[in-house]
Amino acid sequence: MANYFNTLPLREQLAELGKCRFMHLDEFTEGVDALKGKKIVVIGCGAQGLNQGLNLRDSGLDVSYTLRAEAIEQQRQSWKNATSNGFTVGTYEELLPTADVVLNLTPDKQHTSVVNTIMPLMKHGACLSYSHGFNIVEEGMQIRDDITVIMVAPKCPGSEVRAEYVRGFGVPTLIAVHEDNDPNGEGLALAKAYAVGTGGHKAGVLMSSFIAEVKSDLMGEQTILCGMLQTGSLLCFDKMIEEGIDAGYASKLIQYGWETTTEALKYGGVTNMMDRLSNPAKIRAFDLAEQMKDIMRPLYWKHQDDIMTGTFSSGMMDDWANDDAKLLGWRADTAETAFEKTPAGDVEISEQEYFDNGILMVAMVKAGVELAFETMTAAGIIADSAYYESLHETPLIANTIARKKLYEMNATISDTAEYGCYLYNHACVPLLGEFIKGISTDVIGKGLDLSDTGVDNARLIEVNAAIRSHPVEAIGGVLRGYMADMKQII
Amino acid sequence: MHVIRLDAVSVDFDGRFQLSDINWVIEPGQHWLVTGTNGSGKSALVAALAGMGERMSGTWSGVPERVALVSYEQQAELIEAELRKDDADILDVISEGTPVGEIIDAGCQDRDLANELVDTLGLRPMIDRAFRKLSTGETRKVMLVRALTSQPDLLVLDEPFDGLDGDSLAWLQDHLRVLATTVPMVIVLNRFDEIPEFITHVAYVDDGHLAHRVERSDEASMADLYQLLHLKTSDLEVPQADPADRLPALNPSDPLVRITDATIRYDENTVFEHLDWTIETNQHWQLSGPNGSGKTGLLSLITGDHPQCYVNDIFVFGFQRGTGESIWQIKQYIGYVSTALQWEYRVGTGLRNVIISGFFDSIGLYSKSTDMQKAIADEWLALLGMSERADEPFSGLSFGDRRLVLIARAMVKHPPLLILDEPCLGLDDMNRQLVLALIERICASNETAVLYVNHRPQDAIRGIDNHLTLSGESAS
Numbered sequence: 001m002a003n004y005f006n007t008l009p010l011r012e013q014l015a016e017l018g019k020c021r022f023m024h025l026d027e028f029t030e031g032v033d034a035l036k037g038k039k040i041v042v043i044g045c046g047a048q049g050l051n052q053g054l055n056l057r058d059s060g061l062d063v064s065y066t067l068r069a070e071a072i073e074q075q076r077q078s079w080k081n082a083t084s085n086g087f088t089v090g091t092y093e094e095l096l097p098t099a100d101v102v103l104n105l106t107p108d109k110q111h112t113s114v115v116n117t118i119m120p121l122m123k124h125g126a127c128l129s130y131s132h133g134f135n136i137v138e139e140g141m142q143i144r145d146d147i148t149v150i151m152v153a154p155k156c157p158g159s160e161v162r163a164e165y166v167r168g169f170g171v172p173t174l175i176a177v178h179e180d181n182d183p184n185g186e187g188l189a190l191a192k193a194y195a196v197g198t199g200g201h202k203a204g205v206l207m208s209s210f211i212a213e214v215k216s217d218l219m220g221e222q223t224i225l226c227g228m229l230q231t232g233s234l235l236c237f238d239k240m241i242e243e244g245i246d247a248g249y250a251s252k253l254i255q256y257g258w259e260t261t262t263e264a265l266k267y268g269g270v271t272n273m274m275d276r277l278s279n280p281a282k283i284r285a286f287d288l289a290e291q292m293k294d295i296m297r298p299l300y301w302k303h304q305d306d307i308m309t310g311t312f313s314s315g316m317m318d319d320w321a322n323d324d325a326k327l328l329g330w331r332a333d334t335a336e337t338a339f340e341k342t343p344a345g346d347v348e349i350s351e352q353e354y355f356d357n358g359i360l361m362v363a364m365v366k367a368g369v370e371l372a373f374e375t376m377t378a379a380g381i382i383a384d385s386a387y388y389e390s391l392h393e394t395p396l397i398a399n400t401i402a403r404k405k406l407y408e409m410n411a412t413i414s415d416t417a418e419y420g421c422y423l424y425n426h427a428c429v430p431l432l433g434e435f436i437k438g439i440s441t442d443v444i445g446k447g448l449d450l451s452d453t454g455v456d457n458a459r460l461i462e463v464n465a466a467i468r469s470h471p472v473e474a475i476g477g478v479l480r481g482y483m484a485d486m487k488q489i490i
Numbered sequence: 491m492h493v494i495r496l497d498a499v500s501v502d503f504d505g506r507f508q509l510s511d512i513n514w515v516i517e518p519g520q521h522w523l524v525t526g527t528n529g530s531g532k533s534a535l536v537a538a539l540a541g542m543g544e545r546m547s548g549t550w551s552g553v554p555e556r557v558a559l560v561s562y563e564q565q566a567e568l569i570e571a572e573l574r575k576d577d578a579d580i581l582d583v584i585s586e587g588t589p590v591g592e593i594i595d596a597g598c599q600d601r602d603l604a605n606e607l608v609d610t611l612g613l614r615p616m617i618d619r620a621f622r623k624l625s626t627g628e629t630r631k632v633m634l635v636r637a638l639t640s641q642p643d644l645l646v647l648d649e650p651f652d653g654l655d656g657d658s659l660a661w662l663q664d665h666l667r668v669l670a671t672t673v674p675m676v677i678v679l680n681r682f683d684e685i686p687e688f689i690t691h692v693a694y695v696d697d698g699h700l701a702h703r704v705e706r707s708d709e710a711s712m713a714d715l716y717q718l719l720h721l722k723t724s725d726l727e728v729p730q731a732d733p734a735d736r737l738p739a740l741n742p743s744d745p746l747v748r749i750t751d752a753t754i755r756y757d758e759n760t761v762f763e764h765l766d767w768t769i770e771t772n773q774h775w776q777l778s779g780p781n782g783s784g785k786t787g788l789l790s791l792i793t794g795d796h797p798q799c800y801v802n803d804i805f806v807f808g809f810q811r812g813t814g815e816s817i818w819q820i821k822q823y824i825g826y827v828s829t830a831l832q833w834e835y836r837v838g839t840g841l842r843n844v845i846i847s848g849f850f851d852s853i854g855l856y857s858k859s860t861d862m863q864k865a866i867a868d869e870w871l872a873l874l875g876m877s878e879r880a881d882e883p884f885s886g887l888s889f890g891d892r893r894l895v896l897i898a899r900a901m902v903k904h905p906p907l908l909i910l911d912e913p914c915l916g917l918d919d920m921n922r923q924l925v926l927a928l929i930e931r932i933c934a935s936n937e938t939a940v941l942y943v944n945h946r947p948q949d950a951i952r953g954i955d956n957h958l959t960l961s962g963e964s965a966s
């Protein structure tokens with residue numbers, strides 16, 4: 001199998017990458033009709049499989065589960081998930097031949113073997129759906145011509161997919177139709193109905209392509225979302241320890257600092273996050289971010305290039321073939337870092353103190369968000385998509401660090417994201433080494449000595465203008481506006 | 491003055507009304523406000539202090555000899571006595587009855603004050619007229635003059651401000667404030683906006699019991715008390731449903747809910763099995779049973795929140811479950827309140843939006859609301875006595891207030907079925923009464939079937955006459 005993206009001519013590559021449109025609620029008036037009365041069979045009952053299935057059933061659809069034979073025989077967790085929730089569970093042979101729509105919700109690295117096994121069992125004209133396009137785009141999986149291939153990818157962990165549905169809402173969702181596999185022209189109708197069934201339409205649906213989803217998803221998760229937060233955590237912690245800051249305090253400032261500072265992004269983007277700083281601190285953060293952007297820009301380009309050329313995925317697939325040796329090794333290394341091993345101290349840190357004493361962290365978030373966004377859009381990914389995969393998801397990932405540090409983050413994200421995160425971290429830590437040497441506790445750990453809060457007016461105006469005029473702020477304003485229309489409560 | 495102490499006191503009023511188990515301590519320097527709904531016994535309680543009624547049991551100590559009382563009952567008694575005098579004189583010349591001046595003089599200890607009061611309250615022109623010929627307002631003023639000039643050791647005033655014109659009212663309030671520095675007072679008032687400054691404590695009377703005693707400085711308890719009184723006394727109606735948002739009609743010959751031979755089972759553990767239950771339109775049910783007997787599970791079979799609703803034979807609101815209906819089609823017919831919902835309802839949005847979210851069965855509000863929906867939500871807030879707080883964040887409310895708002899949220903669309911899963915759980919006594927008062931108003935004023943989970947006999951709701959008890963031994 002060849003990397004599908006690489007088989008396309010440049011013109012088509014760019015066209016696919018540029019596919020992304022925010023869909024309005026009134027485009028979903030047909031609800032779940034396109035799936036009504038159809039037999040939906042989900043393969044795998046893990047985080048996405050179980051929770052998407054619960055939502056689809058509660059939306060009035062016919063959902064059952066098929067698991068690999070071992071999982072049924074051994075009554076594994078996936079079998080328990082499905083049966084204890086009152087779903088019918090059957091083998092591939094029992095359920096697939098009569099299925100109208102098959103949702104492949106197994107781990108990405110199993111997709112090739114799973115799809116090769118199930119395809120011969122699928123009936124003529126059925127639909128196969130993914131929640132991530134890696135298998136199609138990076139592995140070039142070829143699906144039988146008569147089968148419709150779609151993607152419905154919630155931009156959230158499975159538990160959120162369910163929790164938001166139960167509240168009467170949903171999570172932002174990306175849908176796509178694989179143009180090579182839409183024999184009856186019904187792909188879009190099915191994908192829309194599926195997004196309605198999971199509640200995604202209420203939170204916002206992006207109509208995109210398999211390629212745009214994969215290339216932007218990989219880029220976002222490797223760089224700003226997971227990589228930058230991991231690198232930032234390790235560097236900031238070690239710096240504070242070196243400068244004699246109490247280890248418990250340093251640990252807490254970082255563990256909860258990402259969540260607290262990026263919460264401001266949800267409401268008003270980078271501008272609002274920066275506005276939470278005092279004027280002198282804002283100017284410092286701005287300057288630090290500019291320096292880091294210059295240092296890290298080649299790294300962001302390299303990640304995007306490796307994703308585009310398929311170098312990243314082929315490297316990772318080698319590791320799959322090697323029993324995940326690298327992934328597991330890096331995972332173990334992360335567990336041994338000083339930050340990971342130092343519990344958060346029992347100290348009170350106010351919401352504002354996370355900003356005041358975490359100027360460098362704020363600068364890292366700003367630099368990472370802007371660089372990832374700039375790099376993605378320069379590569380032809382449309383701004384809406386780049387926004388979701390950078391700024392929008394940052395607070396969601398930051399929440400996981402607040403729960404249980406890097407361990408929790410890496411446990412929650414996919415293996416693909418985790419692998420890419422480590423790659424980034426290994427390159428970025430040495431890259432920022434010199435820069436970090438010049439840093440002291442005024443921007444991480446203690447805060448500026450603000451006996452004089454005066455700033456130069458002209459400089460402040462210049463900095464504010466630069467923050468506000470970044471293109472991620474423009475698209476962010478528009479998309480958050482749509483979201484706020486639909487979701488008055490965050 | 492001594493400490494006045496009533497211990498487990500019961501008082502009978504002509505067999506018509508009883509105060510029972512009253513425990514009350516009035517310390518020197520305290521001034522009490524007594525409040526409660528009409529007929530709760532608040533007037534009886536203060537009258538008992540003034541020696542009225544027949545003391546049946548309990549111990550009294552420290553009640554002073556000279557207690558001056560102004561009340562409608564006592565006013566009525568005096569007028570009746572005057573009328574009786576008239577009857578007695580029937581053989582003689584027609585009597586005019588006792589003149590006002592004489593009535594005031596009897597028991598007067600301070601002639602100067604009496605003169606001042608007669609002038610200030612505008613009684614001078616009628617000083618020679620027969621007392622019984624006065625209007626109600628004038629009689630009331632005479633009663634006040636008598637009480638204020640009697641140099642009492644305890645002054646008991648039952649609705650003293652009622653029916654007074656503006657000038658007299660202002661004067662009386664001023665006068666009481668001065669008097670308060672020397673004479674302890676117990677005042678009955680139905681309205682909280684008139685509480686005089688000097689009041690230090692508030693007593694709340696309910697059904698012949700002294701239900702709550704609150705210190706004026708305890709702002710949180712005062713607010714609860716205010717709300718309780720508001721809910722019990724305001725004549726606001728339960729707001730109507732949104733006429734533009736009618737639920738799809740149900741077939742009147744179908745029951746609301748029919749559960750046949752139901753089972754809930756986790757792994758090997760059967761919570762219940764072979765359970766049959768039918769809820770007809772307008773039937774009120776109480777559901778009880780020990781912890782773990784599956785009460786909440788049974789309810790969530792109805793609401794669609796339990797995944798095993800798809801493997802049981804459940805008919806709800808015209809839908810046989812598992813035949814292509816969505817849970818939102820089910821939920822639109824149900825109002826639901828439980829402690830669990832309250833935990834899940836962690837949103838920063840304002841109270842009005844929380845109530846409006848009931849129209850959409852959502853936790854949080856994700857749809858644009860209409861002006862009508864906002865207006866209805868505001869009516870509910872008025873009923874709850876929370877009009878001024880419409881935009882306050884829900885998360886900032888007290889536990890009990892959040893429960894009240896969630897009940898309003900559940901009722902806002904007038905669902906055919908209101909499910910209250912232990913709505914009083916976790917509430918203190920005052921908040922329980924608040925919640926029960928609200929539920930009683932709902933039960934009394936519309937056509938919703940109420941399904942009430944409750945163990946505590948004290949929390950029973952009038953009008954619920956069907957009972958289902960889960961035994962907890964895996965059978966019903």
Ligand SMILES: NC(=O)c1ccc[n+]([C@@H]2O[C@H](COP(=O)([O-])OP(=O)(O)OC[C@H]3O[C@@H](n4cnc5c(N)ncnc54)[C@H](OP(=O)(O)O)[C@@H]3O)[C@@H](O)[C@H]2O)c1
Nearest residue numbers: 044045046047048068071076078105106107110131132157
């Ligand atoms: N996690 C997220 O945040 C997220 C978000 C959006 C999209 N997605 C996408 O959703 C899909 C599923 O991810 P997930 O996080 O839900 O995975 P998961 O929790 O790991 O669940 C995978 C399920 O697949 C089954 N499975 C594993 N290997 C299999 C094999 N060889 N053959 C058949 N079944 C197998 C597992 O059951 P047994 O091992 O018991 O058979 C398990 O039930 C992926 O494409 C992922 O990219 C994930």
Ligand SMILES: [Mg+2]
Nearest residue numbers: 217220221389
């Ligand atoms: Mg992603």
